[in-house]
Amino acid sequence: LIQRLIEPANQKAEHLTGRNYISYSALSLYQQCPLRYYFKYIAGLSERTVSASLVFGSAIHRAVEHHFNELMAGNEPPCLDALLAEYDKAWQERNPAEVHFGKDDDLESLAQLATRMLTGFQSHEFSKSPGTIIGVEEELRGNIIPGCPDVLGRIDLLIETTEELVVTDLKTSKSRWSKNQAEDSGGQLLLYSELTRPLVPSKRIRLQFAVLTKTKAPAIDLHEVPVDQKRVDRVKRIVDRVWHGIEAEMFYPAPSPMNCPTCPFRSPCSKWPG
Numbered sequence: 001l002i003q004r005l006i007e008p009a010n011q012k013a014e015h016l017t018g019r020n021y022i023s024y025s026a027l028s029l030y031q032q033c034p035l036r037y038y039f040k041y042i043a044g045l046s047e048r049t050v051s052a053s054l055v056f057g058s059a060i061h062r063a064v065e066h067h068f069n070e071l072m073a074g075n076e077p078p079c080l081d082a083l084l085a086e087y088d089k090a091w092q093e094r095n096p097a098e099v100h101f102g103k104d105d106d107l108e109s110l111a112q113l114a115t116r117m118l119t120g121f122q123s124h125e126f127s128k129s130p131g132t133i134i135g136v137e138e139e140l141r142g143n144i145i146p147g148c149p150d151v152l153g154r155i156d157l158l159i160e161t162t163e164e165l166v167v168t169d170l171k172t173s174k175s176r177w178s179k180n181q182a183e184d185s186g187g188q189l190l191l192y193s194e195l196t197r198p199l200v201p202s203k204r205i206r207l208q209f210a211v212l213t214k215t216k217a218p219a220i221d222l223h224e225v226p227v228d229q230k231r232v233d234r235v236k237r238i239v240d241r242v243w244h245g246i247e248a249e250m251f252y253p254a255p256s257p258m259n260c261p262t263c264p265f266r267s268p269c270s271k272w273p274g
Ligand code: SF4
Pocket: 033, 035, 036, 253, 254, 255, 256, 259, 260, 263, 264, 265, 266, 269, 270
């Protein structure tokens, strides 16, 4: 215990989770349900099932990532078939028996939805880079919160113009986001603003979510998150508290009708002695 108390934060994180950093997705999983975080990151239980919507979201991400990678390499934008081939690859990497489909979804209906979404993406301004693409799925890491492990961020898209650096996080969503929803989700981008600042010390940083909807007629909305230093500091203090909860091994179930139905750890959760 004494050794743990004097361990620097990165080592402490590695000791607990096997990773010498923290990521926003891990922190936000802890905020949703500390016990689910424990099963995934501390106990290292494998996830026997994965929801089809999660696989779908990463397959769309992969197709969009391919599009911007081609632009970054100086090539023409890929055609729809090339994007759909990337989408398919993401599904092929999954064991179909482990994918949990919702009652109205199957592979075919999701493939049709992907075609509509990617067609909409190709015709939207967002698909045409307004500056120089300097990163796609770029991993950045930094010690931005004293006393906490390094924060690792995987940034979907980084575009540099003469005046600014545009940091974009791509989301897929059942419906269009409201202004409040974008504001409430802004913590992730605000942390990323701290990670990207050293890349362009003299330029403005602009943060945005690009939200692709999974609706009949898919839409793409760009929501800007203002870089407000007070909000950045608040997010950093929240991360600090969440990390200290993890470090103190404060793990407990936080059941909710939103999270439990799709939780891959329902069985170990019901057996957890408390
Ligand atoms: S089933 Fe619910 S309470 Fe249990 S670990 Fe999963 S999300 Fe948490």
